[in-house]
Amino acid sequence: MLLLQQFVNSIMLGSVYVTVAVAFTLTIGILNFLNFTIPTLFMIAGMMGWALSYYGLPLGLSGPLPWPIALMGAVVLTIIASLIVERFTFRYLKTKYGDSTEHAIPLVSSLGFLLVLENLVRIGYGTDSRRFEGPDADLTMNIGGIFVRVPQLVSLAVTVVIVLGLTMMIKHSRIGRGLRAIAENPDAANILGVDTRRIVPVVFILTGLLCGLAGALFAINYGEVSPAMGEDIGTKAIAGMVIGGLGSIWGAVLGGLIVGLIEMMTVHFFGADTVQVMVWGALLLTLLAYPSGLLGHNTIGKGKL
């Protein structure tokens, strides 16, 4: 029974990893670019959610905001932050120095952004963990002896809806086709009128949305945020993405859930210190058997969505 409880918990934890892993895989699949600012965006969502609910709007424009509004505001701020990242890493460098998927320079500059943003938050709010006063975290449902916390259930539902919505959009909408066209052959896409400068921001808006939601879900579920909260989630989401297969959305879903499961089971059987060893060990083993991840395609690089 305890094991089953752990299993349920792992799905909840995994859904945070899933959301962040999907953000990673989306940028890789479409732009062939590992966006290092993703963990920072996740952290910004959490910290801004806390700041808005603790202090309210800056310049005394409002008192502390109720938590749902604070989190919505945090998601919007995260999307804006993501667009700023696009403007100054991807767009500027791409239009000046390379083709639309040349990724080495944005990679490095996104790493720079990670450090700058993270340290700005540290300077602004200190390095301590902060309590996030969300919904009553003890709100639980007892399903046949298994305790499921309502916020967790809502998180899971939100994650499922987001991932389904995203895959539908990519598969069936005009923008989705444009994104896939850019992913496969930017040059041919451009000739047909797909404007990279218009469509690349869409990827970053989606990235901001996913990271914002993940950060908000994290704050609700764990009731605690900190400037360092992105580091651990970021590396595990990357592990999940790689296990599932780079550039595959369903791969990121599967990989994120697997990492959540490994983490919970490891904590249960061996203790928390062993988690990183097990997660990355599982990653290496997976890659030995499936070099391109569980659901990945065997081409590295473009056109995988």
Add this chain to the structure above:
Amino acid sequence: MLEVSHLDVTYGRTRAVKSVSLTVAAGEVVAVLGANGAGKTSLLRALQGAVRPSGGKIRFDGKDMTNQSSAARVRSGMVLVPEGRQIFVSMSVHENLQMGAYLRSDADIARDIEAIYERFPNLAERRHMSAKTLSGGEQQMLAIGRALVSRPRLIMLDEPSLGLSPLFVERLFDLLAELNSDDIAILLVEQNTSMALDVASRGYVLELGSVLLEDTAEALSSNTALTEAYLGGGQNTDQEGSEHERAPAR
């Protein structure tokens, strides 16, 4: 309709197109001929906005297009069928055609795509299959179909007969004649000189990036010295009639 004056395209030190001027009138078919590396692809890519010209002017319907985006050019009715087809192999046949309508938002897209299927029954049969399952000739039809869905008034084709079997080459040139009778102007880059000059009314010969000659199609076809010296005889349909592909230049 299309007026190009003194167009230059440079890649670093390479001057691929040197002060090329040409015109295409509404409904006209114009051929651009030239040996490998003459600058034909660079010219077309500059016309579609895929590379920035380093000098010169491009006007379409009297509007200056020189600094406009590809999207703006597609919207005003220019479209390029690129060298090597460049269809999206990760998409279905139908999705490829939908990509041709990327900039359209009117209600007739589905009808126009059906019209493409009527023109190319092979594509209709495979509309939900991946585009990579098509043969070379079918892929070329898809690339042309995709371009047509944008409702162009000028279609530019870069060596469309390359790597096609003689049967498909025949069908391709029939198709070009059909498109022209629908009042679509055509700027055709070809190494298959004789067939290109059959369908065209005028032609330009490029050599090392410059216009060497410009004349009516009849005059160019009867100029045997030219066809032999600069155009390698003009038989470029594939040896043995197979459909193998040549890698795009570069």
